Amino acid sequence: MVAILNRLADAIVQQSLLVCVVFLLAAGTSWILRSASAHWRYLLWLLVLAKCLTPPMVNLSLPVLLPSTPLTEAPLADVPIEPTVVSQAQGVADESAAAATEIQDDAMTRVAIKARPAHDATRGLPIRAVLAAAWLLGCAAFGMLVAARIWRTHQELKCSRSAADGATLELVAELSRTLGMRTPPEVFTSAAAGQPFVWGWLTGSIYLPTDFQQLGDAPQRRTVLMHELAHVARWDAAMNHAQLFVQAIFFFHPLVWRANREIRKEREKCCDEIVLSSSLASPRQYCEAIVEMMAHAVHGRQAAPALAVAGEVEAVEERIAAMMTPHRRFARRASWAARWAVLAAACVVLPTALVVTSRAESPTEAAADATAAVAAGEGSWKKGQELEVRIVDAETQQPLPGVTLELQNQGEGIDFQDVREFATDANGRAVLQLSDLPPTAVRVYPTKESYVPLRVYWEGAPWAKLPAAITVPLTRATPIGGVVKNEAGEPISGVAVEIHYWATGEGKAPHIRANINAKTTTDEQGRWQIDKMPAEVEQDEVRIWFTHPDYVSDHVRRGYIPTPLYPSSSFQKLFDQKAVTAMRRGDDVRGQVVDETGKPIAGASINVDERYYWWSDEPPRATTDENGEFRIVGIEFKPNERLALHGQSPLYVAVQAAGYAPELIGVDKGGVIPPVTLRRGQTLRGRIVDTQGQPVEGVGVIERQWRGQRNRLGLGMKSNADGRFEITDAPADDIQYDFSKEGYMSVENLALKPGSEETIVTLKAPLKIKGAVIDAETREPIGQFTLLKGIDYGDGRAPEWPNFMTTQMAGGRFETSIDQEEFSWQLRVEAEGYMPAESRAFRPYKPDQGEIAWGVELHKAEPFSGTVLGLKGEPLAAADVYLSTTRTNLDGRKAVYHEGNRVTKTDTSGRFSLPPEVEPFCLVAIHPDGIAMVTEKEFAESTELRLEPWTADNEQLQIIRRPSPGQHVNFPKP
Known part of the structure; x- marks a missing residue:
């Protein structure tokens, strides 16, 4: 024994x-x-x-x-x-x-x-035998306790239940068919039910409160029933009993308790996804339904069972946060990739026992570490450095040959437009030749047919820290598609369909994201398909554009990501390739272009969009024929009160022809417009030099503004070896230009006018700032920190910190440059566990110039935390708390704009935590029940934020801690 x-x-x-x-x-x-x-x-x-x-x-x-x-x-x-x-x-x-x-x-x-x-x-008796005997007794005791609770609950429900009414049964039958269930489950009402839940041995039955028909509105009740039906369809009742069985065996094991808790949490989230994927309600409406049921459960006599729609209070916050996360896609069931991946893991993990052994250190390990350190940039950047990239299939881990790799480097003296192309060999490997100059950013774009394209990105200063080699898995793409029809329901062939999707991505060194810019054209049946999308996408980041010369179309230009004209179908329909897009004919604009003598001008280009930059090759919307006539189709004229108030037209047409000056015409409605007369073009000449008077070659001469319109003419170029530029076919009036080249201070909004004399444009050297970042107490360098570059408007408002000017730094030192003279600039350094530090305002050439040293000492600081209290003084969970240093706008009881201010949510005890902040700030807590607002001075006196109820006076607010002169502010009050 x-x-x-x-x-x-x-x-x-x-x-x-x-x-x-x-x-x-x-x-x-x-x-x-x-x-x-x-x-x-x-x-x-x-x-x-x-x-x-x-x-x-x-x-x-x-x-x-x-x-x-x-x-x-x-x-x-x-x-x-x-x-x-x-x-x-x-x-x-x-x-x-x-x-x-x-x-x-x-x-x-x-x-x-x-x-x-x-x-x-x-x-x-041996101690192991004693422990084994104690385990047997514990199993028996735990099992009897669980069995008693199950029997008691079953008896109570059996005695108090009654069949649901006919309307509820009919609704359940309808929703069951939506889920593909052959037979709807039994549905009961019970006075013991505080909220809807499922109870039973295998699939289970649905139990509802007796006043269920009075809870919430009809859409809310539909989503609640769909949630419980999802439990039934998934056999969650049987799985719940299996969990209890395992818990009885491992009653002593805390990780088994934790695993069971995680299973229950994820199970509820799975049912939530099933509800939202069925398009019965928006995430917000569904969350409101859950909260309604949870509030009702407080008055019920039955504790929240495992398969209740709201469940335990502490789990609801996490579910709501998951559902309300932007860019979230919801699935009805686990993808085949998930099923096969977990099945493969089960085959490996479940029958395996790990046995720990020792191994001798490889004699080449130290040398390999040293090589990696050199490749990571711990020394000086050397010419001829290489990056070995290996591409494998994410599922099979087999090497992928024939993968195209585009390499793009960025840094001082590096041409960002110089994109080099490589391809993987039979072993899935490619050796990429890096820039001879130290790059501050390196991008690698792997693409292969039927796989999801990626962007692999490193950044850092004084150069990006790269490994000697990296393995990148590519995931099989999931096709999406649909059909394009006209307003009469007829298919349209030849529609250009373009998809743009940049995922949020993961990681820092490198940062990897799905990077999709794909095009296709509809066939004779109007159908289109693109095979590049991942199986799961962030829906708010996807743009799908449709363009056809005879219809109202999206017109996508390089570097510009417009909001699509046609709303996207549900992603379920896109993945099922059943999405339908109906394009509109719109209006047309017709006219004629003539010279000063009335002679028609053939070949004149008609543009209604910005031309963007001089290097953009944007085709015109129309071209005049031999009679000088043109027709633009697919134009929509929509009422615009703001334009009408300022006397502006909804559409501006730029007309250009070789040898003629451009003309700009405002158009208010479709039909025939008066003839457009073009006059002879003028020539604009200039020369670009540095501060020593030496010519500067390759400077971008970029047209910015003409007659109140930006980038309309495309009259730009680069300076030649003598620093000269000559722009023909220019108008007689002023055009504002920007002059820009890496390594020089840009000149912006310089007004140029045609004439016989050259305009001399002088480019100055950029302002360089460098320094060290150290711990104020230990005086040791801080290894990892973030450098932000911001605009200081000098009028009392907080600096603006654009995201694209944020750089991750390492090694305790930094170097950056300022190449715009128009503004004053500030630098900010952030590091985890420290109070941020901000520089003084640097004013390029007013008087700051050359190279400036800025030493940064960071002081340790803990994140600050507080508590949000409800209207009755109770701790409030799931409240949004904004750390507002710049503008935050509220409308309709929510923040509609907060300029990238930090935001967090309160936990179940109403607590929140935010990084330390050196700027004056407002803390704004927003909850469906009300709003709380305090400044940093008020927060220093009390860390409790007490909600005030929503009223007509606080539902629409502009909150600016440091406003500019004359700027309207609701809080803080002056």
């Missing part, structure tokens, strides 16, 4: 340790996939449950480096042994006694063990 108990104890210990390993794997992978569909994470956590019931069948050796000072060792044959933990920097590995007995005693694979006296069997 003792021997049996000993073996049982060994098995329980071994299985418990293996469950720990699988738990850590599931937790880590779930964290990585925290932004993915909940179906992924639910399947991963089920692996922990399955591991509890799967005995070890295959032993897998795990070689690791042992510590430099080894643990006490003894020959395996000399002493009885027990497993010990081998700990080192790379992780912590556990051994079991059963695993240790299988390790061979040789020079290369030894297990570190501690010598211990053999147990004397005469001294009472």
